[in-house]
Amino acid sequence: MALEYRPWREGDDQELLQIWGDPEGSQNAWYRQTLEPSNDGGVQLDGSRRNWKRCIVATDQGIPVAAGVVMEQSLHSARLTAYVEVAKDHRRQGVGATLLTMLRHEAEQAPSGVRELTTKVDQGTSGAAFAEALGWSVIQASRLIQVEPASLSLPRFPKREDQADEDAGADLVQDLATGSVELTDVVGRWYESVHRDWSPTGPLSPGMVQSYFLADATGAQGAIVLRAEPESAFGGSVAPSRKGRIRAFAVSYGPHPAAAPSNDPPADVLLGWEAGLSAEDAAAAVRDLVALVAYQHPVVLEVDSSMAALTGLVDPLIAAGKARQLGASTLIVAG
Known part of the structure; x- marks a missing residue:
């Protein structure tokens, strides 16, 4: 076997897909979409930004059989992302290792x-x-966890003297526009906090938070927030004059694509909490909000091991048969 290695060319994807066949999992499918001609990044003619990328193809008698890519990341910029895939009949022959070595050499630039x-x-x-x-x-x-309806009892919210029974909690559970400055702030700080120890992002600008999580292009359809008790600007003896701070949030993106077809498809939900909460308060806020959003319909949550407030909630639900994992876990590896 005499392989040759060259930069990616237009049309290589069509040949490789025929040889590779179906992807083994969701990550293979996603990374295949990143294979394209190399670029030097920077601002493009239309004003958009592109990340630096190098893509290499291995050919056998002129036919592409393997490819690899290394590229910079915008959100998690502390590491470069790399991916290598080799046709099944060319594996265990050093092709993947060679591609990775070449990608490391490219990464020096x-x-x-x-x-x-x-x-x-x-x-x-x-x-x-x-x-x-x-x-x-x-x-x-990272796991995708489907929480079944009514797996948790609804929280009981306090009622003010001037409220009817059905209005209890109206100050604490609210719909919020995805363009909200308040929501953007809490989502950004939460994302920073749960990635800080293993894949730091650094401070996220409001524009980045909107672009990755909340803008129309992300598929975000709406948000619900759980607030703390309303606060008074003049002390506890005076009626509250401002809203309580957000304790937890849930952003819905419509039916989750990984779920099986159903008459009641689970919603894809990003659920997080105020980064400044204590572990106990975060766990309580997450429990109450999950109970609310999954009371009548199933939801799918992406749960990383670093999200202690969520793992502490979903693991007992899985053990009790009230939640289940969809597909294989995603492992984030570094080397």
Whole structure:
């Protein structure tokens, strides 16, 4: 076998997809979409920004059989993202390792100065086995958890003297526009906090938070927030004059694509909490908000191991048969 290695060319994707066949998992499917001609990044003619990227193809007698990509990231910029895929009949022959070595060499030219690599693999796939063989370490595990309806009892909210019974909690549970400055702030600080120890983002600008999580282009359809008790600007003896701060939020993106077809498809929900809450308060806020959003309909939550308030809630639900994992876990590895 005499392989040749060259930069990616237009049309390589069509040939490779025929040889590779169906992706092994969701991460393979996503990374295949990143394979394209190399670019130097920076501001484009239309004013948009592109991340620096290098893409290499391995050919056997002129036919593409493997490819790899290394690229800078915007949100998690402390590491470069890398991906390698090799046709099944060319595996275990050093092709993947050679591609990775070449990608590391290309990474020396990344304008950010970042050199460490990371990637995501579906647990139990050949990609996970390859990463393990390379000695890459798992820095995080992520699961999609479907919570079934009415798995948790509804929270009981206090009622003010001037409120009817049906209005109890009206000051605490509210719909909020996804363009809200208040929501944007709490989502950004929460995301920073749950990634700080393993894939730091640094401070996220409101524009970045909107672009990645809340803008119309993300599919965000609406948000519900759980607030603390309304506050008084003049002390406890005076009626509250301002809203309580957000304790937890849930952003819905419509039916989750990973769920099985159903007459009642689960909603894809991003659920987080105020980063400044204590562990106990965060857990309580998350429990109450999950109970509310999953009371009548199922929801799917992405749960990273670093999200203690969520893992502490969903793991007992899974054990009790009131929640279940969809698909394999995603492992984030670095090396």
